[in-house]
Amino acid sequence: MHVIKVEKAVEMIPDGATIMIGGFLGVGTPRVVIDEMIKQKKFNLTVIGNDTAFPNSGIGKLIVSKLVKKIIVSHIGTNPETQKQMIEKAIDVELVPQGTLVERIRAGGVGLGGVLTPTGIGTVVAEGKQIFKINDAEYLLELPIKADFAIINAKKADCNGNLVYSLTARNFNPIMAMAAETVIAEVDEILPIGTIPPDDIHTPGIFVDYIVRVR
Amino acid sequence: MHVIKVEKAVEMIPDGATIMIGGFLGVGTPRVVIDEMIKQKKFNLTVIGNDTAFPNSGIGKLIVSKLVKKIIVSHIGTNPETQKQMIEKAIDVELVPQGTLVERIRAGGVGLGGVLTPTGIGTVVAEGKQIFKINDAEYLLELPIKADFAIINAKKADCNGNLVYSLTARNFNPIMAMAAETVIAEVDEILPIGTIPPDDIHTPGIFVDYIVRVR
C-alpha cells in the first residue's frame, strides 16, 4: 500500500478504464478522487456503481461531465442527466437489481464463476440469461463483474491499508475493494499500525493499493 | 432474541436435527452447548462444520459420544474416532473443500440457489456435479446448505443479540448465523444496548434467536 496524492492517483487511470465506484446516492463515494477525475478529464469510462446519484454529487458529477460511456447500476432514477444521455444514446445503461449487482461484484472478487439468484426470474432481467431449476425453484445465472480500478471511500486506514468504514457509507465499498485490479481508497485519516484492533477492520489492507488522504 | 439457560436451549433440539456448529478445530466452537448436547444425548444428528476437531474438543466430542449419523465437513484428519466410525460405516461423511463449504452455507443464508466455483474441477469433488464453462474456465455448481439449528460462539452480544467475535474464533460462525432456522449463540458476556458501536458489530442481532451466556 502506498499513500499518494490525489493527482497522482488519478493520473494512473487511463481513458476508457472500467471503474467501480463505491457509494449509495453519493454517500460513501470518494468525492475528492471524483473531482480530480473531472479535472483531469478521464474519458470513455465504464463505471460500475449502485446508482448515478444526483447531478451534483457522487457518480452523477462524472455523468454531467460527459466522461462516462457505459454504466452498470441498479437505478438512474435520481439523476435526470443520466436519463437524458440515455435517451440521446450518449451513454449505455445496464440496469441490474441491487442485490444481484453486489453479488456479481462479490463473485468477481472472491473467484466465483457466477451465482444463482431468484431475483429477476420472470422479468425483463431474465432476458438472455440461463435459468436453472433447483428443488422446484427457478434461478438466474448471474456472472461476475471485475474492474480495472475500484475507487472507494473509507473513514480511516492504518499504515497497512486496513480500512474501517462509517455507518451507511460502507455499502458497496468493501465488496468493490475485492474485485478490481487496482484499488484506490480515499480516507479521512491514516492511523499508526496496531491502533485499529484486528476484529474492527472491515477491509484487510492487502486489497488496497493506494490511499489518498483527504483531511 | 431471548437469553436462555443452556439446558433449555438444548432441549429445543430434537433427535435427528440438522445442526451447523461454528469453529475451526474447536476454536470458536460453543463448548458449553456441546457439553449439554452430550449430557442430554441428542441422537442421529447431521452436523455441518469445518471439521470434527479432536476427540476431546469441539465437534469431536459429539462424534466420540456417537451422537452423529452424518457430517458435512472439509476434513476429519485430526480426529481418529471419526475415521474409525467412517470405516465401520457408523457415520456418513461428506467431504467438501473448505472454501466451497463456507460458500454453500453462505448461499443458504443469503438466498442464492448456488454458486459456481473452480475448486474441485477435475477431482473427485466434481463427481456427479454440473460443470459450466464460462469464458473458457470451468466451474462446478455447488448447492446451498441450510440447517434446522446453528450453534455458534461469539465473544460478546448486546441485548439486541448483535454479536462480536474474537480473533480467529470468528471463522464459520457469522456465516452459519445466517443459514439456520434457529440460531443459538453462546457468548461470554451480554452488554447493554448501544455499548457496541454499529460499525463494530459482526452479526446483526436479527439473525440470533437465543443466547446462552457462559461466564
Place this chain on the structure above:
Amino acid sequence: MIEMDAKVLIAKRVAQELKDGDLVNLGIGIPTLVADYIPQNVKVLFQSENGIIGMGPIPEEGLEHPDLTNAGANYVSAIPGAVCFDSAMSFGIIRGGHLDVTVLGGLQIDEEGHLANRMVPGKIIPGMGGAMDLVTGAKRVIIAMTHTSKGEPKIVKNCTLPLTSIRRISLIVTEMAVIEPTQGGLVLKEIAPGLTVEDVLKVTEAKLKISSDLKIMKIEGM
C-alpha cells in the same frame, strides 16, 4: 366522518400489519409514512437496504451525520443497538428471507398479485434499485399505494408495465380497500369507512372476490 389524507390513511392501516419484533423495510413515498403510525405496544426494527438495521427518525437540526442516511439519501438517525453493514449483507438479509416485512409503493398489480413498480416502458426506466430483491425475498410484501392514478385503475387484469417479480405479493392497502392476493385471485377483505363495495369495484379493473368476512377498515381518527 372526519376526512383524512389518503396517504395517511394508507400508512395507518399498513402500520397495523406490523408485529412486535418485526424487521421492516419501508420503500420511498407512502411506505415511509408508516413509521409514524406504529402502534405503541409494537416495537419493530427498520432496515434500510443501504446498510443499516435500527434506523431511527429524521435527526434534529445539527445532529445530522453525512454518513448516516436512508435509501433515499435523506439524513436519518440510528437507535441504540443499531448495526451497519455492507450491501452484500444487506441484500443477503433481504433475499435470504430474513426480512419480515417490506412495504413498497406500486404502479400496477395484476389479478395474480404480481407487482409492477417501475416506470413506463418507452419512457424512462429509472431502474429497479432494490425492489426486485425486496419483493422476491421478504417474508411479507405489502403494497401501499393509492387505489387509482389520475382516475385510472392500478389494480388491473394484466400489468402493462414490466413486472418487478413473479412472486405474489402478500397484501395491498389503498385508501379505499385492503385486498389480499391469493392463489384463487384477489380477495377484497376490507373497505374504507363510508365506502360501498360498488365504489371499490368501480375503480378496480381486476376481478375482486368479496371476502365472506368483509370488514370496514378500522383507522384511528376516522
Place this chain on the structure above:
Amino acid sequence: MIEMDAKVLIAKRVAQELKDGDLVNLGIGIPTLVADYIPQNVKVLFQSENGIIGMGPIPEEGLEHPDLTNAGANYVSAIPGAVCFDSAMSFGIIRGGHLDVTVLGGLQIDEEGHLANRMVPGKIIPGMGGAMDLVTGAKRVIIAMTHTSKGEPKIVKNCTLPLTSIRRISLIVTEMAVIEPTQGGLVLKEIAPGLTVEDVLKVTEAKLKISSDLKIMKIEGM
C-alpha cells in the same frame, strides 16, 4: 559440506522465493518452517485460512490467547496491523487470487505438475480441508516436500492418489532439487550442493528436462 536436515534445507530454499510485500499461506509440516528463514530484507504477511492476515510466531508462554490459533489449532501471535475475518472472506482471498503464494506439502506430483496431497484411497481420506482452494486460487503454488517417501519417488509419471487440483503448480522444492512444472513438462532448475543430476533422476519417476541454465541450490549454512 555441512550436513543439513532435509526439511530445513527445503524451508530455506522456499523462503528465497518470497518477495517483499507478499501475502503468504503456509501449510502444515515443512511449509510451516519456511517462516523461520525469510530473508531479513523481505517483509511478508502470513495469512492463515482460519481467518487472519498478520499471523506472528508462537507466543511466549503465558501470552497464548485461546482465540488466536493457526490452521493447525496451535497458538500463534498477531503482529501489529493484523486483521481477522470470517471463513467466507478468508477463502474469498484465497480463491479470488489475492494470495501471492501458498506453500504446501505434497504426496505426489505428476509430469504435468498436478499435485496430490491427500491420503491413500482405500485407506483413510481425511479430507481436503483448504488445500483444493489454495491450489486453485493462489497466484503461486510452491510445493515443499521430501524428494522421496521411504525410498519411493514422489515426483511421478501419473499420480496414483486423488488430485488436489488440475491447476499446474508453480514450483517444487525438495532437499535434492528445484523443479519447475511448465507446459512442456517438468524442468530441473537446481540441484542440491554435492549432488549430480543422475542422483536426482534416479529417484524421480517423472521425466525431467534439464534446464540449460541448471544451477546449484544456494543455501545459507551449506
